[in-house]
Every structure is written in structure tokens, then in C-alpha cells.
Amino acid sequence: MNWTWFHRLGSPPHIYRIAGTLTPWFAWPAGLLIVAALYGGLVLAPPDYQQGEGFRILYVHAPSAWLAVxxxxxxxxxAAVGLIWRMKVAHAVAASCAGVGAWFTAVSLVTGMLWGKPMWGTYWVWDPRLTAQLILFILYLGYMGLRAGIDDLGRADRASAVLAIVGVVNIPIIRYSVEWWNSIHQAPSVMKMDRPSMPLDMLAPLLMMLLGFTLYFAAILLVRLRAEILRRERTASWIREVLR
Amino acid sequence: MTVRRTTAFSAAGLVLTRDLRLAVRRPSQLIQPLAFFAVVALLFPLGYTPELGKLRAIAPGVLWVGALLASMLALESLFREDASDGTLEQFVVCGQPLVALMAAKTLAHWLLTGLPLTLMAPVLGIALGVPVEAMPGILFSLLLGTVTLSLIGAVGAGLTLGVRRGGVLLSLLTLPLAVPVLVFGARATELAISGESLMGPLYLLGALAVLGITLAPLAAAAAVRIGLE
Amino acid sequence: MSEFFAMDGYAIFLWPAYLVTLIAILANVMLARRAHAEAKQEARRRFAIEDEGSSP
Known part of the structure; x- marks a missing residue:
């Protein structure tokens, strides 16, 4: 087995260069997909038979919620890769994720509330999805708070990695408990999003949005990763050559 | 003369008795969470309504949120002094598995806060209009739930070791992780009050405790090791 | 056209939702690019100081 690819993955200058070349390959398809899905979702897709035109919030709510998770x-x-193999670049990836994740968790909450008003008649219902998303937002805040609270970078990396792993073990349990809690207390009405069959002209824009948002995140992650690597490798001589 | 070899088990026992002895010598730390719990629970009749019927409806939430916050209050001191006087470093280098020592410290925390809080809950329950028949159920659910709270809390306390004034951050880290305990615990209490079978949520609380006992000391040991680097 | 923007009465919920998402998308692009630019500038400044120090 040839492991050089794995070791090169851990080499900051290599990653820095690769990230630079890859960024446009994610960014442009992401932009095109999102624009096409906007047209498909806002114009081509037919109004929903229950929710009318209001269901179109789905095309921004679902992709944000997906990104958040x-x-x-x-x-x-x-974080786990960084902790187990002591790979510095992996920690830089984890550090670049948190901010974007928190942003899109907030977006999914706001769009969920804006969808809730016409559907439930109120901006906030303790719906299991919204509640779980709110807890996820607090988890992100805790992660960023822990990172910001520890001055030493290596220690901040590893402590926040442990927290991220503890969080990822907990998220399914939290989601289950929230759903269980909701099934007992019966929210007034439940948004039905998981209908068995969605017509293709409704589904296609959604899938395109999901893919577009995923590629968009990849592009953002690569740019943030480059910034993070530069910041962490401050004294390395390869940076001098890169910046020529 | 025989040389006594210290096993991981006896080392954990030593840590446990040491923590308990320290707490007995400084009882204020023991009493503070209890007093806090009592104050929180007694603020509700004053802030909401003195009608026992209405209070009974919110009693599960009040008892569990109060126990959660009180147990959190005691967490900050779980590692703080041991970290500042070098005891934790001795734990790491003493050659005994740190996981066992962390489990012992967590057990000590539970014995010193979780257990007293549990025993005090029925008294506060009476003040909130909870019928006496519900007390065994409330005791059982809190007994199981506070174990998990202590375990989660130990991980959070370990992670915030390197943080100056980490009190608020500690709550921010541990509260979302404690949501399942709160949900199942409050439900068990609610069922106990209405006189129904509470085995369902009790099993779930038990499952959480088992999961916590197996994983949390590992995470706490990793966190403490990182915090002391 | 105005019918499209009215969204059958859902406009006051639908367009803010899209606007918020658009803001998040653009803000994250901007924040990421700014972080990268600042990191580069910071490195350049450090190298400039180093060069001055080594060849006076």
C-alpha cells in the first residue's frame, strides 16, 4: 500500500496549493446550480396543492438545514482525524468549518420561522426539527467559544476536537429525545415535508439546491482553509515563495 | 514486608475517598448547590402563582431545570483546585489509568451533588404541590439522571480547564448535551405525578447513564490530558 | 410580473427568507476572502520586517 498520498494530505504547502486550484472548480458549478435551481424553484415548479406558493421557502430552508448538519x-x-493522526491540516479544516456552520444554522432557523408563520400561524412552534436545529446552533456557539477561550493553538485544536466528537455522538440522541418529547406534547400541527412522492419539477430544483449549497460550502471551506493555513504556518519559508 | 501494589481500582478508591474527605472538611461547597436548588424551586411560587394545582403542572420542569443548574454550579470547582495545585498533573504522571481516576472524581461529584440534590427533590416537590405517591418515581428518575449530568459535566469541566473564567462557557458547552436527560427526566417526573407507569422514560434514562458511564470518563481523561499540556 | 413577486400573498414571508439566505451566502464569501487576504497581508508584512532586519 502506498501511503504517500496520505502524508501529502498532511503537508500544508501541498494543501495550500491544491485548495487554491480546486476552489473555482467548486465555486462556479455551485453558482450555476444555485441560479438554475432558483429559476426552477421560483418559476418552473408548480405551486403546492396544500401550501400554495408558500412552499417555495423550502428551496432555501432545506439546503441551509442540510448544510448546518x-x-x-x-x-x-x-477533528477526529486531527486528534487521532495528529494532523495539523485536519485541525485547520475543523476550525474553518465552525463559522460557516453557525451561519447556516441561523439561516435555517430564520427561514424556518418565516415558513412557520403562514403555515402554523406563528413564528415559533416547538417543532422537533426547529428545536433540534436551535440546540445545534448552541453547540456551534459552544465550539467556537471553547476555541476562542484557549490561547494556545494546539490545545485549542485538541480540546475543541474532543468537544466536536462528544457533540457528534450526542446529536442523534438529542434529535431522538426532541422528537420523542414532541410526540408526547403534540405540537399544534406538524409541517409535512416528507411526503411520499414529490413531483419531479418540484424535486429537481431541491436536489440542485442541495448539491449547489454543498459545492458552495466546499469552495468556502477551501478559501477559509488557505487563510487558516497561512495563519498557522506563520514562520514557514514556503509561504514566502507562495506569496511571490 | 510485602510491597503493596496499587491497582487502578484501589487508586480510584483513594481518589474517591480523598475527594469525599475534602468535601466533608469544607461543607460550604457541599451545601451551596443544595441551597441554590432550593432557592430556584422556591422562586417559582413567588414569581408564578402560589396555587398548588398550577405549580404541580410545572413541577417536573422546575425540579429538573433546578437540579441541572445546581449540578452545573458545582462543576466549576470539580477540577479547578486540583489543576492549580498540581494534583491533576500528578494524576496524569502517576502511572495509573487516568480514565479510572476521572471516573472516581465523577463519582465523587455525583455523591456530593447529584445524590443530595436527588434526596432534596421530594421536599421541594411537596412545596410545589407534588403528591407524596409520586416521590419514589421522582427519586428514581433523578437518581439515574443526575449520574449522566455529572458525567457530561466532568467532560465539560475537563475541556474548560485551560479557559480563564470558564464558568459561562462551561454551561454553554454542557447544557445542550444535557437536553436528552432533561427531556426524559422531566417526562418521568410528569408521569410519576399523574400516577402512571414511568418505566419508559426510566429505561431511556438508564440507557443514557450506561452510555455516559462507558464513554464520558474516556472523554474527560482526554480533555484533562489536553488541558494540562 | 407583479403577480410573480406577490407570490399569492406569501411575499412577505418568502422574499425575506430568500433575502436572508442570499445575505448569508454573500457574507460567507466575503468573510472567507477577507480572511485569506488578511492572512496574506499579515505574512507579507512579517517577511518585510524580517528582510529589513537581516540586511541593514
Missing amino acids: MIYGVMASA
Whole structure:
């Protein structure tokens, strides 16, 4: 087995260069997909038979909610890799994730509330999804708070990595408990998003949005990662050559 | 003369008795969480309504949120003094598995806060209009739930070791992780008050405690090791 | 056209939702690019100081 690729993954100058070349390859398809999905979602898709035009909030709510959860997963995986193999670049990835994740968790909360008003008649219902998302937001805040609270970078990296892993073990339990709690206390009405069959002209823009947002996150992550690497490798001589 | 070999088990026992002895010599730390719990629970009749019927409806939430916050209050001091006087460093280098020592410290925390809080809950329950028949259920659910709270708290306290004035951060880290305990515990209490079977949420609380006992000391040991680097 | 923007009465919920998402998307692009630019500038400044110090 040839492991050089793995060792190169841990080499900051290598990653810095690769991230630079890859960024446009994620950014442009992401932009195109999102614009196309906007047209498909706002114009081409037919109004929903229950929610009318209001269901179109789905096309920004669902991708943000997906990013919020996915980014936490990426962050925890990177943190675990950094903790287990002592890979500095992995910690830089985890550090770059948190801010973006918190942003999109907030967006999913705000869009969920804006969707809730016409559907439930109130901006906030203790719906299990919204509640779990709110707890996720607090988890992100805690992660960033811990990182900011420890001065030594190596220690901040590892302590926050432990927290991210503890969080990722807990998130399914939290989601389950919140759903269980909700099933007992019966919220007034539950938003039905998981209908068995969504017509293709409704589903296609959603899938395009999900893919577009994922690629968008990848592009943002790469740019943030480059910044993070520069900041961490402050004394390295390779930076001098890169910045020519 | 025989040389006594210290096993991980006896080392953990030593840590446990040491923590308990320290707490007995300084009883104020023992009493503060209890007093806090009592104050929180007694503020509700004053802030909401003295009607026992209405208080009974919110009693599960009051008892569990109060126990959660009181147990958190005692967490800050779990590692602080041991870190500042070098005891924790001795734990790390003494050659005994740190996981066992962390488990012992967590157990000490539970014996000194979780258990007294549990025993005090029925008294506060009476003040909130909880019928006497519900007390065994409340005791049981709190007994199981506070174990998990102590375990989660030990991880949080370990993580915030390197943080100056980490009190607020500690709550921010541990409160979201404690949500499942709160949900199942409050539900068990609610069922106990209405006189129904509370085995369902009790099993779930038990599952959480088992999961916490197996994983939390590992995470706490890792956190303490990182915090002392 | 105005019918499209009215969204059958859902406009006051729908367009703010899209606007918030758009702001988040643009803000994250901006924040990421600014972080990178600042890190580069910081490195350049440090190298400039080093060069001055080594060849007076």
C-alpha cells in the first residue's frame, strides 16, 4: 500500500496549493446550480396543492438545514482525524468549518420561522426539527467559544476536537429525545415535508439546491482553509515563495 | 514486608475517598448547590402563582431545570483546585489509568451533588404541590439522571480547564448535551405525578447513564490530558 | 410580473427568507476572502520586517 498520498494530505504547502486550484472548480458549478435551481424553484415548479406558493421557502430552508448538519459532521470528522493522526491540516479544516456552520444554522432557523408563520400561524412552534436545529446552533456557539477561550493553538485544536466528537455522538440522541418529547406534547400541527412522492419539477430544483449549497460550502471551506493555513504556518519559508 | 501494589481500582478508591474527605472538611461547597436548588424551586411560587394545582403542572420542569443548574454550579470547582495545585498533573504522571481516576472524581461529584440534590427533590416537590405517591418515581428518575449530568459535566469541566473564567462557557458547552436527560427526566417526573407507569422514560434514562458511564470518563481523561499540556 | 413577486400573498414571508439566505451566502464569501487576504497581508508584512532586519 502506498501511503504517500496520505502524508501529502498532511503537508500544508501541498494543501495550500491544491485548495487554491480546486476552489473555482467548486465555486462556479455551485453558482450555476444555485441560479438554475432558483429559476426552477421560483418559476418552473408548480405551486403546492396544500401550501400554495408558500412552499417555495423550502428551496432555501432545506439546503441551509442540510448544510448546518453536514458541516457539523465534516467538522467532527476532521477533528477526529486531527486528534487521532495528529494532523495539523485536519485541525485547520475543523476550525474553518465552525463559522460557516453557525451561519447556516441561523439561516435555517430564520427561514424556518418565516415558513412557520403562514403555515402554523406563528413564528415559533416547538417543532422537533426547529428545536433540534436551535440546540445545534448552541453547540456551534459552544465550539467556537471553547476555541476562542484557549490561547494556545494546539490545545485549542485538541480540546475543541474532543468537544466536536462528544457533540457528534450526542446529536442523534438529542434529535431522538426532541422528537420523542414532541410526540408526547403534540405540537399544534406538524409541517409535512416528507411526503411520499414529490413531483419531479418540484424535486429537481431541491436536489440542485442541495448539491449547489454543498459545492458552495466546499469552495468556502477551501478559501477559509488557505487563510487558516497561512495563519498557522506563520514562520514557514514556503509561504514566502507562495506569496511571490 | 510485602510491597503493596496499587491497582487502578484501589487508586480510584483513594481518589474517591480523598475527594469525599475534602468535601466533608469544607461543607460550604457541599451545601451551596443544595441551597441554590432550593432557592430556584422556591422562586417559582413567588414569581408564578402560589396555587398548588398550577405549580404541580410545572413541577417536573422546575425540579429538573433546578437540579441541572445546581449540578452545573458545582462543576466549576470539580477540577479547578486540583489543576492549580498540581494534583491533576500528578494524576496524569502517576502511572495509573487516568480514565479510572476521572471516573472516581465523577463519582465523587455525583455523591456530593447529584445524590443530595436527588434526596432534596421530594421536599421541594411537596412545596410545589407534588403528591407524596409520586416521590419514589421522582427519586428514581433523578437518581439515574443526575449520574449522566455529572458525567457530561466532568467532560465539560475537563475541556474548560485551560479557559480563564470558564464558568459561562462551561454551561454553554454542557447544557445542550444535557437536553436528552432533561427531556426524559422531566417526562418521568410528569408521569410519576399523574400516577402512571414511568418505566419508559426510566429505561431511556438508564440507557443514557450506561452510555455516559462507558464513554464520558474516556472523554474527560482526554480533555484533562489536553488541558494540562 | 407583479403577480410573480406577490407570490399569492406569501411575499412577505418568502422574499425575506430568500433575502436572508442570499445575505448569508454573500457574507460567507466575503468573510472567507477577507480572511485569506488578511492572512496574506499579515505574512507579507512579517517577511518585510524580517528582510529589513537581516540586511541593514
